[in-house]
Amino acid sequence: MNTIPADLKYAESHEWLRLEADGSVTVGISHHAQELLGDLVFVELPKAGQALAAGEQAGVVESVKAASDVYSPIAGEVIAVNAALESAPELANSDSYGEGWFFRLKPSNPAEIGGLLDASQYAAEIGA
Known part of the structure; x- marks a missing residue:
């Protein structure tokens, strides 16, 4: 599954964002990012209720090869985390x-979503 879903928005730091029907957003890391990291062995998630600024570190992923920060693509309040991770x-x-999503946010400023990359822009960014 090396496709880049067209219905998502992407940050240059390789997080994806999906706008949900209730106005919240779901955030995860792209297929490209997880491929670069390799097999993930640990995920640290933000706390529910935590306020995050756009670009702020929201968590950490560790793989057999490296550790990497996960950033919030937009500002908002964490309303859910994927405890299964x-x-x-x-x-x-x-x-x-x-099923590999990381957290959900209630956006502080939904207009920030428009500043993220669409699928074709992200594909160009990663050379896909």
């Missing part, structure tokens, strides 16, 4: 755009 971080490898 804590015991099964490999979900971000096997289903990066589905």
Whole structure:
């Protein structure tokens, strides 16, 4: 699954964002990012209720090869985290755009979403 879903927005730091029907956004790391990292062995997630600024570190992923920060693509309040990743971080490898999501935000300024990359811009960014 090396496709870049067209319905998502992307940050240059390789996080994806999906706008949900209730106005919240779901955030994860791209397939490209998890591929570069390799097999994930640990994920640190933000806390529910935590306020994040756009570009602020929201968590950490560790793989057999490296550790990398995960950033919030937009500002908002964390309203949910994917607790399944804590015991099964490999979900971000096997289903990066589905069950491997990291956290959900209530956006502070939904207009920030428009400043993120679309699928074709992200593909160009990563040379896909």
